[in-house]
Amino acid sequence: MPNPPIPTSAARAAVNAAATLTRELEQRILTPAVEAVASDGRKQRWEKHKQERRAELTAGTVEAIRALGPEVGMDDIARHIGVSKTVLYRYFADKNDLAAAVTLWYVETTVMPRLIDALSGDIGDYRLVQAVISVYVETVSSDPNVYRFTMARPSGSRPVAAEAEKIFAGALESTLEARFAARGAQTRGARTWARAMVGATTVAVEEWIAVPDRTSQDLAEELTMLVWGGIVGVVGAGGDPACFAADPPQLPPDEGHPPAG
Known part of the structure; x- marks a missing residue:
């Protein structure tokens, strides 16, 4: 899948929007x-x-x-x-308030700067996906205790982490829109795809950080394979669910069974 010119202006816009929203986290979430x-x-x-x-x-x-x-x-x-x-x-006020302050520190100083830097990289599509996922996985694995205290807490006690995920999904959505549009694909599903990518990645990382049964590189490569495969399928159908359903990508047939139609 060849790479078109990188829409750097759109990438910068996504990064600037994410940076602005990140600065608003404390005002919206931490209100002691x-x-x-x-x-x-x-x-x-x-x-x-x-x-x-x-x-x-x-x-x-x-x-x-x-x-x-x-x-x-x-x-x-x-x-x-x-x-x-x-x-x-x-x-x-309580431990949740303290956890929110720690999470804000972790998001603003560690997670978001690295992710946004990777997301705005002037690189091809596959390398971009690979870089963003690798940066997230390596950031988590480098400081697992802080990650588990902040980002992997029960959803009801992690409002800052939830807002951070929304912010990053928004930046990813803008990037998908720009890159899909550059290929002539529909972009109305960009929000769904962005949130699905972020959600799948965070859930997989949370489970892995609790039971690190393989290397961080292995985890990043597995996630990259899944996300990139989805992107190729979406763009191959022009971003149109009806076109995708009419002619879905085929799996190689297994022994004794015809391809799914």
Whole structure:
């Protein structure tokens, strides 16, 4: 499948949109209550101090997770940082609030920059798919405890991770639209395909990080095979589900059975 010229302007637009949305994560997700104070000046000083202290405690929590594992509790986190648990609860409503702050740090400083950098690469289609998946898998495998504490938590307690996945799916959707359009294919299914790719990848990685039964390279290659096979099938049908259904790609026949029609 030859590669057309890379639509770099569309890629840049997708990257810029994702960067803007990433900066909005804290405003949309992390909204800790501010204690009532006597004046606006005092309120502003308290809020500045609170955010600075939250950042310090978040950094300490990351180190505690790396050292003690993803199931670490508030008592052990406080002990590792060198503060009382009361201090943690002064700046974080509960463990979910602390986890949200750690997740925001992980998404903004580690996951999204690497993924967006790979997504905007000036490379061919197959290499782009391969690069994005490999970057995600290698990012996870390089810091598994932090990943399991943040991105692999139960869905109800990981709002930042869920928003990050939506943001990345949106950037991927824009990239699919641009690259499919360059081939004359319909793009109305780009949102579905982008979310399916992100969902399949994150679920596979979450299961692998819990039971790493093969290398990260093997996992990345398996995911690349699945995603690229889907892309080739979609583009081969011009992005049209009706055309795909009328003439679906055929599997080689197995012994004693005709090809599926």
